[in-house]
Amino acid sequence: MGPVHAAWAVLGLAPLLVLGIPPVWTQPEQVHLSYPGEPGSMLVTWTTFNKTGSTVEYGVMGGRLFDMAAKGDATLFVDSGTEKRRMFIHRVTLTGLKPATAYVYHCGSDDGWSDVFSFTALNDSSSFSPRFALYGDLGNENPQSLARLQKETQLGMYDVVLHIGDFAYDMHEDNARIGDEFMRQIQSIAAYVPYMTCPGNHESTYNFSNYRNRFSMPGRTESLWYSWNLGSAHFISLSTEVYFYLEFGLELLFKQFEWLEKDLQEANRPENRAVRPWIITMGHRPMYCSDDDQDDCTKFDSFVRRGRNDTKPPAPGLEDLFYRYGVDLELWAHEHTYERLWPVYGDKVFNGSKEQPYVNPRAPVHVVTGSAGCRERTDRFNPNPKAWSAFRSTDYGYGRMQVVNTTHIYLEQVSDDQYGKVIDSIWVVKEEHGFSAWF
Missing domain, CATH: 3.60.21.10 (Metallo-dependent phosphatases)
Structure with missing residues (x-):
């Protein structure tokens, strides 16, 4: 095979070579909130498929965007199916939130940030009507x-x-x-x-x-x-x-x-x-x-x-x-x-x-x-x-x-x-x- 034909053969394999490289999964997804049960708190959970940092940047709605930050950690979850797929579940707890106050946040790390979301901190008063x-x-x-x-x-x-x-x-x-x-x-x-x-x-x-x-x-x-x-x-x-x-x-x-x-x-x-x-x-x-x-x-x-x-x-x-x-x-x-x-x-x-x-x-x-x-x-x-x-x-x-x-x-x-x-x-x-x- 001549050099020209060899070059074309390699080029023909290029799509297969690219497909053989796994993607990098650092983008946060599956973002969801839960209430930890402590007044003034909110827990943010999300998933990435590569290991990254666990940070939530947030701020009061209408104020300076992302002027506060909280860090958490990630745990490796390996699914028990045949592929043994790996994912990292990130958890960050926000504390010191003002009751009934709206906040804007995103989550992730310098490897990738989520969309911007918002929530209202739960009112911890017993007279609140949720x-x-x-x-x-x-x-x-x-x-x-x-x-x-x-x-x-x-x-x-x-x-x-x-x-x-x-x-x-x-x-x-x-x-x-x-x-x-x-x-x-x-x-x-x-x-x-x-x-x-x-x-x-x-x-x-x-x-x-x-x-x-x-x-x-x-x-x-x-x-x-x-x-x-x-x-x-x-x-x-x-x-x-x-x-x-x-x-x-x-x-x-x-x-x-x-x-x-x-x-x-x-x-x-x-x-x-x-x-x-x-x-x-x-x-x-x-x-x-x-x-x-x-x-x-x-x-x-x-x-x-x-x-x-x-x-x-x-x-x-x-x-x-x-x-x-x-x-x-x-x-x-x-x-x-x-x-x-x-x-x-x-x-x-x-x-x-x-x-x-x-x-x-x-x-x-x-x-x-x-x-x-x-x-x-x-x-x-x-x-x-x-x-x-x-x-x-x-x-x-x-x-x-x-x-x-x-x-x-x-x-x-x-x-x-x-x-x-x-x-x-x-x-x-x-x-x-x-x-x-x-x-």
Whole structure:
């Protein structure tokens, strides 16, 4: 082969040679916020695929841009799929924020900066009336409610988002690339308001590793269970999955139960309950539902509610615990529908009165909102629900909640199928909280 032909041969291979060089991944992506639980703080989490610095530069909106900076660190997360893909999860906590003040920020390092985002520091006053979006079961494919939630978040309609389990469908798939894409999708929500989470059954692969590594919730349980305060409410996020994936350790079930009881005891101390009388829980699989899918509520009569007798020792359920400590409101997902219940305990209805069932109810109020949109579509209902089922819808959608004050909470469900129409709403009114309120 002559020199000219050899040169052409090398040039012909050039595209292949270029393709053989891995890209440099120093650009921040998948930016999301969470509330660490300490007044005046916010936690920023993001991802890069090469190791870089972890810095957030920020400033008060309308003031000098990026005149403050905070540093954090990055942890290496190696997905357990066949490719063993590596990513660096960066976490930086901002402190000393002024309540109800808007901030502008970006994150990254001199190797690359994110877009510019903004957030409003949470008001730490117990008289604050926070507004929430709440939903579960939002996927990368068919995320029907996502666009409406993105727009409403950017319009400033929410202070916090509660995602009640099941993300991406599923984060581990395609060697965790689906998880990456989902986190990019929710960035337009989660980079602007705290995105608070709990694990669902779709996170279980590789012992919930994608969930535990990607999210940054309060406490030291890798986001599996934790609590925090906002306004006049004490929020508890829990893992219902400890009742189902015993191969990852039965001790987790008992450890969570012990933690829950201690947390509820603390929340019920008179001086604490006087300031934050509402106790609100969120967990993925509901204690009650009337979906006709032979799933948890129908097949198992809810391990979460009644516990398990096939373990040694038997595993306690959560209904009696929550009732004993006067939990007011329980938020669930998992069923790809919306269902509001009458106040219920022990499978029986305990309305406040016939005319005003949610005024001084004599049992916790349950809401199931798992129809945000995913590839599994929506579920069907049992045509003959039990007496505790008050309202049901198979529309795609999500919930809204406002903890108005110490006596009033407002809840509504939005139908995305009906272009944002509010299809259900209630006021929960309680003049007394705690176990004694049931009588």
